[in-house]
Amino acid sequence: MLFDRLKRFAIVLEGAERGAPAAFSPGQAVAGRVLLELAAAARLGALRLRAGGAARVHWTESRSAGSSTAYTQSYSDQVEFLSHRDTLLAPPDNGEVTVLQAGRHEFPFTFQLPETLATSFEGKHGSVRYWVKAKLHRPWSTVKKVKKEFTVIEPIDINTPALLAPQAGAKEKLARAWYCNRGQVSVTAKIDRKGYTPGEVIPIFAEIDNCTSRAVVPKAAIIQTQTFIARGTKKQKKSVVTSIVGDSIAAGKREVWHGRALKIPPVGPSILQCRIIQVEYSLKVCVDIPGTSKLLLELPLVIGTIPLHPFGSRTSSVSSQYSINLDWLSTIPEQPEAPPEYSSVVSSPEAEQSLAPPCRSELGGVLEGPFFAYIQEFRFRPPPLYSEIDPNPPSDNIRPRCMTC
Known part of the structure; x- marks a missing residue:
């Protein structure tokens, strides 16, 4: 039997660290080899290779059809991003089989990734995965299969006018x-x-006026929203990535945040161009008000992969000059602390419209999965030079102090 003689059958991708999946960006060439090690000579039919990548979503919902009857409705969809096939070892034209001698044999392969691909992702109701499969055929025997997954990171350059624009709001x-x-x-x-990248610190400038008769507590959090789309229906999962809690504001007082720091932990980049899966982020500043629902202000965020260039222009993109750096994928960060409950930083009406708030055991999954093991070796900008001019002048739309403050 062939498989009694087969000592090793594996796929090795170039650029992969030992024990870690390889990572590529769209448009790159993926190269590797199929390793075949035999203990004795064996007759083979063919060795075929297939590379694929797809986004898939699936979930089920129970619906009531009456007082005592119910049925389950399933939703699923799929988008294929990559499909490549190759024959690494073909049988001779005369119909005979190929005989390989004992020892180690290598079959190299290479293929080009499309220019547009979604970032690898693992979510509660869907995923984006890429893989390479090899099949070893032998006459009158079962097919031997091996599979190797790899990661794709879609480059998102935050050095663009849209992502460099300040974000502000009031409620x-x-x-x-x-x-x-x-x-x-x-x-x-x-x-x-x-636009920000993981590891950066978001300075929050805020002003909270408490004109009530009781103390209130301000909070800020980064929220990840996963949206899954199938058959015209959307399913969402919201999770708290990280948060901070401010000091209690006494009745009739005002609190000002002069660049309160909120550090972005290891998270996956935003996914905005996939038809059936989207991953979005937002910064939510909320105020806990005793006896009533929370006051919530939301500012949009985009988590990118190409960090801010300190010498670049804030009015033009430099994405054409700087490509995504994948060297940081070999660095595995320490496991961050579990984030707080989603319900602790959102208002009650919004929590009712979304899924049930995740428990602490579920929140750990936000930073798990194949992709979240990778995070860039963060490069912080140097502190700004001293200047007599305030670089962050007060905004004109800041509300004046209330009469009771």
Whole structure:
């Protein structure tokens, strides 16, 4: 039997560290070899290779059809990104079989990735995966298969005008309890830009006015929203990536954040161009108000892969000059602390519209999976030079202090 003589059958991709999947960006050439080690001579039919990549979503929902009946509705869809086939060892034209002698045999291969690919991703209701499969055929015997997965990182350059634009917003809420007005709470927040990379610190500039009769607590968090689309229906999962809690603000007082730091932990980049899977991020500044729902202000974020170039222009893209750096994929970070519950940083109405808040055991999965083991060796910018001019002047839309403050 062939498989009694087969000592090793494996796929090796160039550029892969030992024990870690290889990583590529769209448009790159993927090269590797199929290793075949035989203990004795064997007759083979063919050795075929297939590379593939696809996004898949699937979930089920139970629906009531009456007081005592129910049925389950399934939703699924698939988008294929990559399909490549090759024959590494073909049988002779005369119909005979190929005889390989004992020892080690290598069969090299290479193929080109398309220019447009979605980033590898593992989610609760879907995934984006890429792989290489090899099949070893022998007459009158079962087919031997081996599979090797690899990671694709779609480059997202934050050095673009859209992602370098500042983000700001303001909201207010009237605190009510037992149909009595207890005053108003307002929040104004601003961040320097929309695009960031993992490891960077987001400086939050915010002003919270507490015109109520009770103390309130401000918070800020980065929220990841996974959206799965199938048959015109959407399914979402929201998770807290990281958060900070501010000091309690007494009744009739104002709190100002002068660049309160919120560090981005190891997370996957945004996925915005896939038809059935999207991964989006947002910065949410909320205020816990006793006796009523939270005041929530949301600012959009994009998590990229190409960090900010300190010498580049803030009004033009430098993506054509700098390509994605994949050297950091060999660095495996320490496991971060579990983030807080999603319900602790969102308002009650929004929590009811989304999925049930994840428990602590589920939150750990946000930073797990094949992709989340990779994170860039972060490069921080040097501190700014001293200047007499305030680099962050107060915004004109900041609300004036209330009369009771």
